[in-house]
Amino acid sequence: MAKEITTRETDYAKWYNDLVLKSELADYSAVRGCMVIKPYGFALWENMRDALDKMFKDTGHVNAYFPLFVPKSLFEAEEKNAEGFAKECAIVTHYRLKSDPDKPGKLMVDPDAKLEEELIVRPTSEAIIWNTYKSWIQSYRDLPILINQWANVVRWEMRTRLFLRTAEFLWQEGHTAHATEQEAIEETVKMMNVYADFVENWMALPVLKGVKSENERFAGAVETYCIEALMQDGKALQAGTSHFLGQNFAKAFDVTFTDRDNKLDHVWATSWGVSTRLIGALVMAHGDDDGLILPPKIAPIQVVIVPIYKNDEQKSVIHSKVQPLLVGLKNAGIRYKYDDSDNARPGWKFAEYEMKGVPVRITIGARDVENNSVEVARRDLKQKTVMSMDGLIPNISALLDEIQKSIFNKALEFRKAMTTNVETFDEFKTVLQEKGGFISAHWDGFSGTEEKIKELTKATIRLIPLEDDGESGKCILTGKPSKRRVIFAVAY
Amino acid sequence: MAKEITTRETDYAKWYNDLVLKSELADYSAVRGCMVIKPYGFALWENMRDALDKMFKDTGHVNAYFPLFVPKSLFEAEEKNAEGFAKECAIVTHYRLKSDPDKPGKLMVDPDAKLEEELIVRPTSEAIIWNTYKSWIQSYRDLPILINQWANVVRWEMRTRLFLRTAEFLWQEGHTAHATEQEAIEETVKMMNVYADFVENWMALPVLKGVKSENERFAGAVETYCIEALMQDGKALQAGTSHFLGQNFAKAFDVTFTDRDNKLDHVWATSWGVSTRLIGALVMAHGDDDGLILPPKIAPIQVVIVPIYKNDEQKSVIHSKVQPLLVGLKNAGIRYKYDDSDNARPGWKFAEYEMKGVPVRITIGARDVENNSVEVARRDLKQKTVMSMDGLIPNISALLDEIQKSIFNKALEFRKAMTTNVETFDEFKTVLQEKGGFISAHWDGFSGTEEKIKELTKATIRLIPLEDDGESGKCILTGKPSKRRVIFAVAY
Numbered sequence: 001m002a003k004e005i006t007t008r009e010t011d012y013a014k015w016y017n018d019l020v021l022k023s024e025l026a027d028y029s030a031v032r033g034c035m036v037i038k039p040y041g042f043a044l045w046e047n048m049r050d051a052l053d054k055m056f057k058d059t060g061h062v063n064a065y066f067p068l069f070v071p072k073s074l075f076e077a078e079e080k081n082a083e084g085f086a087k088e089c090a091i092v093t094h095y096r097l098k099s100d101p102d103k104p105g106k107l108m109v110d111p112d113a114k115l116e117e118e119l120i121v122r123p124t125s126e127a128i129i130w131n132t133y134k135s136w137i138q139s140y141r142d143l144p145i146l147i148n149q150w151a152n153v154v155r156w157e158m159r160t161r162l163f164l165r166t167a168e169f170l171w172q173e174g175h176t177a178h179a180t181e182q183e184a185i186e187e188t189v190k191m192m193n194v195y196a197d198f199v200e201n202w203m204a205l206p207v208l209k210g211v212k213s214e215n216e217r218f219a220g221a222v223e224t225y226c227i228e229a230l231m232q233d234g235k236a237l238q239a240g241t242s243h244f245l246g247q248n249f250a251k252a253f254d255v256t257f258t259d260r261d262n263k264l265d266h267v268w269a270t271s272w273g274v275s276t277r278l279i280g281a282l283v284m285a286h287g288d289d290d291g292l293i294l295p296p297k298i299a300p301i302q303v304v305i306v307p308i309y310k311n312d313e314q315k316s317v318i319h320s321k322v323q324p325l326l327v328g329l330k331n332a333g334i335r336y337k338y339d340d341s342d343n344a345r346p347g348w349k350f351a352e353y354e355m356k357g358v359p360v361r362i363t364i365g366a367r368d369v370e371n372n373s374v375e376v377a378r379r380d381l382k383q384k385t386v387m388s389m390d391g392l393i394p395n396i397s398a399l400l401d402e403i404q405k406s407i408f409n410k411a412l413e414f415r416k417a418m419t420t421n422v423e424t425f426d427e428f429k430t431v432l433q434e435k436g437g438f439i440s441a442h443w444d445g446f447s448g449t450e451e452k453i454k455e456l457t458k459a460t461i462r463l464i465p466l467e468d469d470g471e472s473g474k475c476i477l478t479g480k481p482s483k484r485r486v487i488f489a490v491a492y
Numbered sequence: 493m494a495k496e497i498t499t500r501e502t503d504y505a506k507w508y509n510d511l512v513l514k515s516e517l518a519d520y521s522a523v524r525g526c527m528v529i530k531p532y533g534f535a536l537w538e539n540m541r542d543a544l545d546k547m548f549k550d551t552g553h554v555n556a557y558f559p560l561f562v563p564k565s566l567f568e569a570e571e572k573n574a575e576g577f578a579k580e581c582a583i584v585t586h587y588r589l590k591s592d593p594d595k596p597g598k599l600m601v602d603p604d605a606k607l608e609e610e611l612i613v614r615p616t617s618e619a620i621i622w623n624t625y626k627s628w629i630q631s632y633r634d635l636p637i638l639i640n641q642w643a644n645v646v647r648w649e650m651r652t653r654l655f656l657r658t659a660e661f662l663w664q665e666g667h668t669a670h671a672t673e674q675e676a677i678e679e680t681v682k683m684m685n686v687y688a689d690f691v692e693n694w695m696a697l698p699v700l701k702g703v704k705s706e707n708e709r710f711a712g713a714v715e716t717y718c719i720e721a722l723m724q725d726g727k728a729l730q731a732g733t734s735h736f737l738g739q740n741f742a743k744a745f746d747v748t749f750t751d752r753d754n755k756l757d758h759v760w761a762t763s764w765g766v767s768t769r770l771i772g773a774l775v776m777a778h779g780d781d782d783g784l785i786l787p788p789k790i791a792p793i794q795v796v797i798v799p800i801y802k803n804d805e806q807k808s809v810i811h812s813k814v815q816p817l818l819v820g821l822k823n824a825g826i827r828y829k830y831d832d833s834d835n836a837r838p839g840w841k842f843a844e845y846e847m848k849g850v851p852v853r854i855t856i857g858a859r860d861v862e863n864n865s866v867e868v869a870r871r872d873l874k875q876k877t878v879m880s881m882d883g884l885i886p887n888i889s890a891l892l893d894e895i896q897k898s899i900f901n902k903a904l905e906f907r908k909a910m911t912t913n914v915e916t917f918d919e920f921k922t923v924l925q926e927k928g929g930f931i932s933a934h935w936d937g938f939s940g941t942e943e944k945i946k947e948l949t950k951a952t953i954r955l956i957p958l959e960d961d962g963e964s965g966k967c968i969l970t971g972k973p974s975k976r977r978v979i980f981a982v983a984y
Contacts, residue, residue, distance in 0.1 A: 030566055030623050031611065034559035039639060042556045064534045067526035068613075068644055068660050069582075072589075074522055076599045086589040090561075091601055092613065093585045095648040097564075097578040107568045109583055109610055118601055119523065121560075121584065121613075131522050141835060147531060152560055152644065156587040168560050343633065 003355060007289045012233045019283055020162045023292045023355050033160040033167030037276065040356065043300035045170065045276060049150065051202050051298065052172065052274070055194050061146045061174060066128050068152075069119035074127045078252035081126060084219020088156040090121040090167075121154040126220065126271055129175045130249040137177060137267055140259050144187075145177040163280035164237075164492055171275035177267045179259060181246070184268035185223075188244040191272040192225040195240035203278065204295035204408040205229050205285050206415055207239055208438070208487060210463030215447050218271075222246035228462045228487070230415045231284040234436020236462045236489035239281055242272035280492075285411055286380075292357025293380050295407050296400040303329060303336040303396060304353045308346050308365035315340065321369050321389075325362075328393040334400070354379060359403050360396060380407055421485070425476045428488070432457055438489050442482035444475035453477055459488045495847060499781045504725045511775055512654045515784045515847050525652035525659030529768065532848060535792035537662065537768060541642065543694050543790065544664065544766070547686050553638045553666060558620050560644075561611035566619045570744035573618060576711020580648040582613040582659075613646040618712065618763055621667045622741040629669060629759055632751050636679075637669040655772035656729075656984055663767035669759045671751060673738070676760035677715075680736040683764040684717040687732035695770065696787035696900040697721050697777050698907055699731055700930070700979060702955030707939050710763075714738035720954045720979070722907045723776040726928020728954045728981035731773055734764035772984075777903055778872075784849025785872050787899050788892040795821060795828040795888060796850045798841050800857035807832065813861045813881075817854075820885040826892070846871060851895050852888060872899055913977070917968045920980070924949055930981050934974035936967035945969055951980045 005018035020026050025041030037045065053063070069092065076082040096113030100106040122128065129147075136142060150172045157165050174191060178184040192209060199205050207227035217224045221243035229239045250256070250266035257267055286293040296302050305322060309315040322338065329336045337358075339349055346363070353361055363375040374392065377384045380403050387395055418437030422428045431439055443449060443461065453476075454460050464486045475482050497510035512518050517533030529537065545555070561584060568574040588605030592598040614620065621639075628634060642664045649657050666683060670676040684701060691697050699719035709716045713735035721731045742748070742758035751757055778785040788794050797814060801807040814830065821828045829850075831841055838855070845853055855867040866884065869876045872895050879887055910929030914920045923931055935941060935953065945968075946952050956978045967974050 027624065027627075029559050030563055030620065031559040031561045034561060036559065036624055037557040039554035039556045043554065045557075046555065062531035062535065063538065064531045065529040065537075065662065067521050067523040067528065068646065069523045069526060071522055072599060075589075076597070079597055082589075082599060086591075086599055089587065089589050090584045090611070091586040091589065092582045093601065094583040095581065097567075097574075097581050097583065097612070099578075105568070105571055107564060107574060107578055109585065119582070120589070128522065132519065132528055135519075154560065170557065 003351070005289065005291070005355075008232065015287075015289070016280075016284055017162060019287055019291060020280075023357065025279065025283070025292075026162050028162075031167070033157060035162050035166050037170070040300060041279065044279060044282075044294070044298060047298040047300065048202070048278060049172070052194075052198055053150075055198060056148050056172075056174065059190065059194060061148045061176075063149060064147045065149055065151070066125055066132065068122055070122050070125075070128045072118045072120060074131050075120045077127060077131075078220050078249055080248070081124075081220030085123040085155070089123060090154045090156055092119040092121065122151070123153055123155045124271075124273075125149070125151070125153075125173055126175065126245070126249050126269075127253075130253040130255060130269070133177055133267070134253050134255045137255055137257050139257055140179045143177055143179045143257060143267065144183065146174075146187075147176065148172055148174040161280070163276055163283070165277075169276050171273050173271060173273040176270045177250075177255070178270070179257065179268070181268050184246075184270050185244050188223070188225055188242045188270045188272070191270070192227060192240070192242040195242065195272070195274060196227050198274075199227060199229065199239050199278070200408065202295065202297045203282055204297075204404055204411065205239070205281065206408065206412040208463060208465065210465045210487065212241075212463060213447070213450055213461040213486070215450050216460060218243045220245060220248055222248065226463055228438075228489075229281055229285060230411075230418055230438060230489075231281070231492065232287075232414070233284070234418055234490075236438065236491040237277075237281045237284070238462070238491065239278060240272070240274040243270060245269035245271060286407055287357070290351075290382075291355035293407060294357035294359060296359045296404050299357065299359055300335065301337045301353075301356070301358045302334050302400055303360045303362060304349075304358045305336060305338045305362045305364065306346055306349050306353075307338075307340050308363060310366070314366045317366065317369055318364055322364060325389070325392060329396070332393050332397055334393075334396065360399060362396075378403055380410075422476065423473070428459075428476050429457060432459055432490065436490065438462070438487050440485045440487055441476045442473040442484075443486045444478050444480035444482055446478075446480075449475060449477050453488070458490050460491055462487045462489045462491060495843070497781065497783070497847075500724065507779075507781070508772075508776055509654060511779055511783060512772075515849065517771065517775070517784075518654050520654075523659070525649060527654050527658050529662070532792060533771065536771060536774075536786070536790060539790040539792065540694070540770060541664070544690055545642075547690060548640050548664075548666070551682065551686060553640045553668075555641060556639045557641055557643070558617050558624065560614055562614050562617075562620045564610045564612060566623050567612045569619060569623075570712050570741055572740070573616075573712030577615040577647070581615060582646045582648055584611040584613065614643070615645055615647045616763075616765075617641065617643070617645075617665055618667065618737070618741050618761075619745075622745040622747060622761070625669055625759070626745050626747045629747055629749050631749055632671045635669055635671045635749060635759065636675065638666075638679075639668065640664055640666040653772070655768055655775070657769075661767050661769065663765050665763060665765040668762045669742075669747070670762070671749065671760070673760050676738075676762050677736050680715070680717055680734045680762045680764070683762070684719060684732070684734040687734065687764070687766060688719050690766075691719060691721065691731050691770070692900065694787065694789045695774055696789075696896055696903065697731070697773065698900065698904040700955060700957065702957045702979065704733075704955060705939070705942055705953040705978070707942050708952060708954075710735045712737060712740055714740065718955055720930075720981075721773055721777060722903075722910055722930060722981075723773070723984065724779075724906070725776070726910055726982075728930065728983040729769075729773045729776070730954070730983065731770060732764070732766040735762060737761035737763060778899055779849070782843075782874075783847030785899060786849035786851060788851045788896050791849065791851055792827065793829045793845075793848070793850045794826050794892055795852045795854060796841075796845045797828060797830045797854045797856065798838055798845075799830075799832050800838050800855060802858070806858045809858065809861055810856055814856060817881070817884060821888070824885050824889055826885075826888065852891060854888075870895055872902075914968065915965070920951075920968050921949060924951055924982065928982065930954070930979050932977045932979055933968045934965035934976075935978045936970050936972035936974055938970075938972075941967060941969050945980070950982050952983055954979045954981045954983060
């Protein structure tokens with residue numbers, strides 16, 4: 001093989017890093033905690049972004065763009081939100097460099113160019129956006145505002161990992177304003193469902209839906225809805241959040257409107273976001289020891305065609321035979337690559353496209369041309385089959401659909417097998433240690449209990465499921481009464 | 493009229509600001525020099541971005557994403573580039589806030605969280621990108637690298653104007669790496685031509701192509717190619733630049749490769765960019781005293797349909813009649829809006845869509861339904877005509893094409909009328925003062941002469957045309973010999 005990666009069994013964390021680097025999704029950068037998203041990784045993100053963007057627009061949202069910087073006085077206006085992000089803010093304090101008199105050719109921060117008020121590089125944009133909405137909203141006729149923005153944000157994390165936790169990341173953040181509480185809650189739930197739809201049907205990754213406990217809630221939110229996915233090592237990953245913000249930001253920024261009865265009220269808010277972190281989830285949920293496994297619907301290359309030839313004559317014959325196939329793939333809207341480069345041998349190419357998770361590989365050699373057939377290999381199951389050139393395009397289309405479903409079903413089976421109901425704290429600890437995954441257990445509803453469980457086991461409540469199972473019981477830690485089960489896991 | 497704007501004749505600068513605000517392209521923000529791009533402005537930018545992005549991809553480029561921050565030591569590596577941007581850098585010096593002990597509920601920069609090395613918020617990304625390319629390039633087989641990124645950048649301008657000059661702006665920056673000087677120069681010229689193609693054929697704005705004089709060259713470039721457009725007030729606006737960077741950045745960051753003959757050489761570079769500034773150009777070049785005039789190919793709404801009714805019954809009849817038309821528009825790929833809201837009267841709507849520059853307005857009333865016709869108004873010439881409902885869609889499509897051409901031709905005629913050949917400095921000053929526009933004149937090739945002319949008249953050399961007219965003469969200021977004419981103007 002051209003490139004080797006650590007196996008999952010040997011070291012899951014190292015496997016993940018190797019895979020991200022060697023599949024050329026991303027690279028480290030010279031800036032602490034920041035990564036470079038390489039062209040292959042960015043093409044994947046573009047496909048994810050475009051699919052999500054269409055879903056947002058189909059549900060009535062529009063895009064806009066707000067400033068990168070948040071003046072400190074606005075940042076601190078909503079106190080809980082400010083408190084939640086204060087410890088991880090990049091802060092701009094100066095606006096000019098000058099020549100360093102002591103070091104020829106070097107620059108230094110010009111002390112005369114100190115800002116009167118420091119600027120926070122946005123870790124999230126509620127503050128700057130609600131300060132802006134204040135001047136846009138007077139009456140119920142100005143509502144709802146359904147705005148999304150695609151942007152970079154910065155959170156100064158101490159421990160970073162490619163895609164999963166980086167100081168700068170790309171995301172989208174929806175910020176909506178409503179005349180009623182009811183409408184805002186409906187929006188919050190709607191966007192959680194959009195996220196679930198996207199992650200399940202495009203990323204082929206099943207998710208649980210629910211609300212966060214108070215401990216895990218977004219700083220400044222009244223309620224945080226979320227979707228949670230399970231990784232192959234049995235840890236959970238928060239794949240998207242949608243926050244009902246109540247009137248907290250409207251009150252902090254004094255955003256009021258006159259309603260239909262001409263009464264003044266504060267505006268109701270939501271915000272919701274997913275980020276490049278989803279790429280980390282994709283890698284960890286589906287990949288194997290040979291590389292990425294990408295769901296066809298978002299794969300930058302869905303089909304790679306590799307010709308096998310011994311000389312230029314064979315290459316030329318294959319080339320002619322392949323042309324109508326390429327036209328057919330293009331017309332069918334299939335993203336393909338025909339790799340006839342002489343730089344690498346077929347075996348190297350096979351390994352490279354397996355590493356990159358290309359769902360389908362078509363191999364065609366001189367013998368295949370004679371037989372009017374090709375060899376088709378699917379990446380997910382590593383199965384090969386011979387297909388006739390006749391009717392190949394619809395068969396490839398069907399295979400891509402089949403792979404999309406198959407990847408989802410495999411992940412769903414895994415999650416089912418890795419979800420355990422427990423009744424006692426001993427059982428809880430044993431399952432966590434020996435198996436991991438989602439653990440469904442009774443909890444007494446107190447934050448202190450959740451904190452104690454986290455302290456003892458590192459597991460947190462990932463979500464309180466939306467559907468109430470109606471089953472009452474006793475808290476696994478305290479034995480106090482519980483009205484319903486919640487989902488625990490150790491999380492990324 | 494619903495909203496009033498200053499006329500161009502009264503105050504061109506104020507007209508521009510009024511128009512940007514009242515057409516809802518953008519708004520001021522709480523951050524000095526930064527703007528909010530509102531949904532209508534952002535939809536326009538999305539159309540421009542998508543068209544450009546396709547052109548980049550069609551010419552073999554791929555997108556990627558590099559960090560927002562540039563460590564100071566990398567920033568200063570290419571000295572000319574660093575010097576050029578040092579005075580307008582936003583600088584991150586700290587990474588944490590803490591509670592202010594003197595002001596309950598307020599935050600302050602935590603002095604214990606000072607960065608060891610300051611981070612510059614990118615004003616342009618050559619430094620961070622070439623530092624990254626260093627680890628990606630070893631051999632000629634790794635070349636060319638043809639990467640573009642869509643990103644936000646920050647330049648701390650003292651005087652800002654919506655879109656034209658903002659502290660933060662959105663742009664794309666291409667950064668390519670090549671094995672030979674020849675190939676890099678070809679890339680530079682190719683991208684200038686891509687920009688010219690886009691601005692002329694999508695934005696309907698004719699441009700001149702050429703290279704910058706040394707004074708106006710990008711800091712760190714060997715040669716800057718550019719396209720320049722003319723605004724209605726006779727000032728020039730730089731609409732895009734493409735830089736041949738030679739080996740300057742490769743040398744600053746020690747990026748070498750082994751060529752086909754196994755010799756080590758520094759890599760050749762280009763960079764090229766256009767920004768949200770183009771939206772400013774669009775407004776200023778085409779708008780009139782009633783609002784924006786948007787070229788159909790990039791207009792967020794190409795056709796607005798306004799029903800005119802006196803009662804619900806009429807509204808319902810019109811509604812039924814309009815349905816097949818809406819389906820037809822959609823199928824023809826025409827971006828339309830059917831505005832049957834009862835919030836505003838037709839006259840208000842007409843003015844609003846004129847302000848927003850919607851190319852075509854279709855009005856339909858009860859009488860029109862009887863006659864199987866509609867009234868069609870084109871925004872650019874403010875002409876109305878009655879069209880039959882039969883065959884309406886192809887006629888509207890043709891009209892949109894016609895408007896696109898007409899807007900371009902009007903701008904081209906304007907530029908022709910506003911381009912003047914002068915022979916003497918007196919003539920130069922008179923034309924500048926009384927007419928403005930592009931002035932074609934002889935120049936002796938010295939930077940000092942250009943500086944003197946700028947000092948005396950505010951005009952600069954916008955470009956040295958690509959095609960040499962072969963006409964020699966005498967410099968308008970010094971009388972020294974000149975081999976060719978160059979283009980002067982006062983510029984934005």
